[in-house]
Amino acid sequence: MADPYPTYDVLAKRDSASWDDTTRAVVDRRLSLKVPEGVLSDTQLATLRMVKARVCPDPEGRPPTTTLAMVVQRIEEDSTEGFRHHELPRTSDAWRRGLDAIEAEAQLRFGSPFADLDGGQADAVLRSIEDGDVRAPEWESLPPSTFWTWRVIPDLVSCHWSQPSLWSAMGFGGPASPRGYVRIAENRRDPWEALEERSTSPTGWPRHHVR
Amino acid sequence: MSAEAQAPRALNGQAPDVFTPGGWVPMREYGEEEVDFLIVGTGAGGGTLACKLAEAGFSVVAMDAGAYWRPLEDFASDEHEQGKLYWNDDRIVDGDNPLKLGANNSGKAVGGSTVHYMMVSLRFRPEWFKSRSKLGYGVDWPLDWREMWTYYREVEEALSISGPVTYPWGPKRPRYPYRAHPLNGPARYLVEGAEKLGIQWTETPIATLSAPRGKAHPCVYRGFCMAGCSTNAKQSALNTWLPRALSAGAEIRDLAMAGRIESREGRVTGVHYRREGEWRFQKAKNVVVAGYAVETPRLLLNSASPECPDGLANSSGLVGKNLMVHLNQSVFGRTQDDARFYKAPPSLAVSEHWNYEDAGKDYHGGWCYMPPGPLAASWARLVAGKGLWGQDLLDEMHRYNNAVGLKMVGEVLPYERNQVTLTDQADEYGLPVPRITFSYGENEQAMIRHALGFMDQALDVVGITDRWQNPDETAHLLGTARMGSDPATSVVDADCRSWDIPNLWICDGSVFPTSGGVNPSLTIQAIACRTGDRIAELARRGEL
Numbered sequence: 001m002a003d004p005y006p007t008y009d010v011l012a013k014r015d016s017a018s019w020d021d022t023t024r025a026v027v028d029r030r031l032s033l034k035v036p037e038g039v040l041s042d043t044q045l046a047t048l049r050m051v052k053a054r055v056c057p058d059p060e061g062r063p064p065t066t067t068l069a070m071v072v073q074r075i076e077e078d079s080t081e082g083f084r085h086h087e088l089p090r091t092s093d094a095w096r097r098g099l100d101a102i103e104a105e106a107q108l109r110f111g112s113p114f115a116d117l118d119g120g121q122a123d124a125v126l127r128s129i130e131d132g133d134v135r136a137p138e139w140e141s142l143p144p145s146t147f148w149t150w151r152v153i154p155d156l157v158s159c160h161w162s163q164p165s166l167w168s169a170m171g172f173g174g175p176a177s178p179r180g181y182v183r184i185a186e187n188r189r190d191p192w193e194a195l196e197e198r199s200t201s202p203t204g205w206p207r208h209h210v211r
Numbered sequence: 212m213s214a215e216a217q218a219p220r221a222l223n224g225q226a227p228d229v230f231t232p233g234g235w236v237p238m239r240e241y242g243e244e245e246v247d248f249l250i251v252g253t254g255a256g257g258g259t260l261a262c263k264l265a266e267a268g269f270s271v272v273a274m275d276a277g278a279y280w281r282p283l284e285d286f287a288s289d290e291h292e293q294g295k296l297y298w299n300d301d302r303i304v305d306g307d308n309p310l311k312l313g314a315n316n317s318g319k320a321v322g323g324s325t326v327h328y329m330m331v332s333l334r335f336r337p338e339w340f341k342s343r344s345k346l347g348y349g350v351d352w353p354l355d356w357r358e359m360w361t362y363y364r365e366v367e368e369a370l371s372i373s374g375p376v377t378y379p380w381g382p383k384r385p386r387y388p389y390r391a392h393p394l395n396g397p398a399r400y401l402v403e404g405a406e407k408l409g410i411q412w413t414e415t416p417i418a419t420l421s422a423p424r425g426k427a428h429p430c431v432y433r434g435f436c437m438a439g440c441s442t443n444a445k446q447s448a449l450n451t452w453l454p455r456a457l458s459a460g461a462e463i464r465d466l467a468m469a470g471r472i473e474s475r476e477g478r479v480t481g482v483h484y485r486r487e488g489e490w491r492f493q494k495a496k497n498v499v500v501a502g503y504a505v506e507t508p509r510l511l512l513n514s515a516s517p518e519c520p521d522g523l524a525n526s527s528g529l530v531g532k533n534l535m536v537h538l539n540q541s542v543f544g545r546t547q548d549d550a551r552f553y554k555a556p557p558s559l560a561v562s563e564h565w566n567y568e569d570a571g572k573d574y575h576g577g578w579c580y581m582p583p584g585p586l587a588a589s590w591a592r593l594v595a596g597k598g599l600w601g602q603d604l605l606d607e608m609h610r611y612n613n614a615v616g617l618k619m620v621g622e623v624l625p626y627e628r629n630q631v632t633l634t635d636q637a638d639e640y641g642l643p644v645p646r647i648t649f650s651y652g653e654n655e656q657a658m659i660r661h662a663l664g665f666m667d668q669a670l671d672v673v674g675i676t677d678r679w680q681n682p683d684e685t686a687h688l689l690g691t692a693r694m695g696s697d698p699a700t701s702v703v704d705a706d707c708r709s710w711d712i713p714n715l716w717i718c719d720g721s722v723f724p725t726s727g728g729v730n731p732s733l734t735i736q737a738i739a740c741r742t743g744d745r746i747a748e749l750a751r752r753g754e755l
């Protein structure tokens with residue numbers, strides 16, 4: 001599906017009343033994040049890069065994201081988020097074991113490093129993890145579908161949708177402080193919100209509510 | 212950043228002024244001298260009680276493991292950054308339905324979870340206080356709803372709750388102190404759906420200002436409530452009860468983690484806590500535990516001694532047991548409208564119909580429903596929960612502004628098997644990591660079925676298409692140190708005083724014997740107000 005908001009860029013509001021200094025500093029820091037070195041082995045990092053590309057691709061025509069760097073940072077800091085599934089080790093351990101197991105699974109199925117697989121093959125490996133239908137012995141100490149739903153997806157998705165490019169592509173207002181919104185009912189839009197480009201006017205639009 | 216790496220702010224006779232960037236307010240300090248009340252936790256329960264007790268003239272120290280934020284300068288408009296408000300310490304979850312904690316339901320800050328709560332401020336249905344005798348399930352509370360009605364009012368006034376002029380359900384209540392907020396798009400679908408289905412709805416009583424109050428500005432509808440309110444419109448313990456507590460002479464200690472309560476000869480004597488990288492001891496005539504329903508039992512269990520080998524206040528064996536949450540399942544779908552649920556506090560309209568209507572249910576208890584308003588990352592996690600990833604996820608995310616939904620807050624029954632216990636793993640303070648075990652029962656499954664079906668219909672009748680259900684969310688934590696009338700089957704009495712140790716009190720969500728079908732913060736604060744009054748009364752009578 002094409003980007004519905006091609007002319008909208010959350011970052012264009014950076015110097016407006018929608019952003020305060022605190023937020024500017026936080027987002028600037030995020031956008032300048034580099035992948036921390038020495039946290040993962042070269043193979044682990046290449047595997048993670050590919051997992052990220054398949055699960056959370058960058059939207060076309062938007063500035064690149066720092067999602068990968070954010071995830072590696074999580075691994076480096078061994079961040080906890082206040083709950084850990086009893087079958088999983090801590091963040092850092094879970095990711096390291098998981099990346100090794102993904103690599104082993106790729107070697108077993110396709111005789112190739114995961115990072116060198118084509119998109120379809122990589123997706124097949126990832127789907128086998130999601131479904132818990134794996135073969136590599138590396139999974140013995142890490143339940144694959146629990147790893148997928150409790151670690152891989154939430155970590156990647158949370159970091160990816162912390163990226164301005166993704167906010168722009170979904171038409172999300174992004175930071176909103178000190179200025180919030182004035183027009184909050186449906187089909188009302190403040191001038192600083194995303195304008196959607198629709199080829200045809202959708203049926204029944206705009207609607208008028210009874211109240 | 213770990214708590215150990217941060218520096219406390221409430222020191223040297225001053226505490227942060229939450230209303231002024233870089234500002235300070237004077238704070239009394241007690242040093243290590245014995246105080247009348249030491250309160251562990253400064254959220255809905257502890258923060259409220261600190262205010263009440265200080266205003267009643269007691270010497271009070273209230274400590275919190277979390278930081279003392281100034282919302283105007285410390286809160287970014289950013290979901291990820293604001294993860295600093297959550298209780299992110301390691302906790303192990305198991306059972307058939309392992310709970311997602313952290314961002315979802317546990318705060319760690321001066322002000323507790325109210326710093327990132329959604330502000331929905333509903334009263335209990337009166338019958339719930341006697342749900343065993345009047346409705347045939349759960350257990351009775353030792354409290355009378357008429358008395359609670361007056362304490363609810365006290366809290367509503369203290370928080371300047373915005374709400375409707377007349378409330379459609381339950382016994383008469385006065386109009387809310389501040390006028391209701393205008394409805395955003397998602398709330399207007401709820402309204403239209405309820406009207407088409409012939410049930411009542413109302414503007415949600417909500418703890419965000421619809422007009423200025425003191426130094427706090429009205430809500431600007433920025434929608435980042437769960438990430439902390441950077442305008443102070445949100446009425447949290449941080450900017451309501453605690454400033455009052457400070458001016459009445461309470462001391463607040465931020466970044467102070469209580470690890471063990473000391474006890475001797477049937478009484479508690481004080482608390483070992485960690486601040487600025489070292490363990491210290493604060494003496495107190497009374498200790499109040501208000502750490503919310505995981506940390507409260509954890510602290511009590513970790514304070515076991517030769518006299519109390521199973522943990523403090525635990526002669527009933529119920530400390531940590533009967534953990535309850537609220538069912539928080541939702542239905543989402545697509546509208547042709549531009550709905551944009553990132554604007555305004557979510558949940559501006561509510562229907563409590565199924566809290567007050569019992570006919571036709573094949574389960575016990577009640578539930579209400581309201582519209583959710585997930586921001587980018589929260590929405591992405593929800594959508595990914597459907598099993599979408601890759602280009603499919605990206606495509607679905609493009610439709611964010613056309614998504615709307617309804618979300619339940621449903622009563623969970625107390626089961627002893629749902630509980631908090633200690634593991635032999637240690638956390639960053641060297642304290643045992645807690646294990647939280649949770650499974651739904653048949654009653655919960657039946658309620659979820661009914662609620663999801665009903666909410667699906669309520670979206671269908673207003674033309675929402677491509678509907679899907681999120682069958683797996685929970686919210687809030689309750690019940691691990693329940694109040695009651697019998698020491699054999701409860702941990703504290705109606706005054707939140709532990710049966711076993713007369714100078715040990717528990718005042719937070721843990722004391723709920725049943726959960727009711729509404730968000731709990733108003734009830735927690737009402738109980739804390741009552742407890743404050745009762746303690747003052749007991750002191751007058753020489754019964755402390």
Ligand SMILES: Cc1cc2nc3c(=O)[nH]c(=O)nc-3n(C[C@H](O)[C@H](O)[C@H](O)COP(=O)(O)OP(=O)(O)OC[C@H]3O[C@@H](n4cnc5c(N)ncnc54)[C@H](O)[C@@H]3O)c2cc1C
Pocket residue numbers: 251252253254255256257274275276277314315316317318319320321322323324325327328329330331332333437467468469470501502503504506507510687688718719720721730731732733735
């Ligand atoms: C995202 C979210 C949305 C919510 N929305 C609503 C809503 O709309 N309406 C509603 O009514 N409720 C809502 N709630 C729930 C409400 O915030 C809580 O039920 C309420 O704050 C609980 O009060 P409490 O006093 O029991 O605990 P808390 O408010 O959580 O306070 C406990 C405090 O104790 C501290 N603490 C714990 N252990 C220790 C220790 N050992 N040493 C020192 N300090 C300690 C913690 O750091 C914390 O600050 C929401 C909660 C969340 C997380």
Ligand code: SF4
Pocket residue numbers: 180419429430431432433434435436437439440441442443444445555556
């Ligand atoms: S919507 Fe209102 S209450 Fe919520 S964060 Fe914004 S100003 Fe605060």
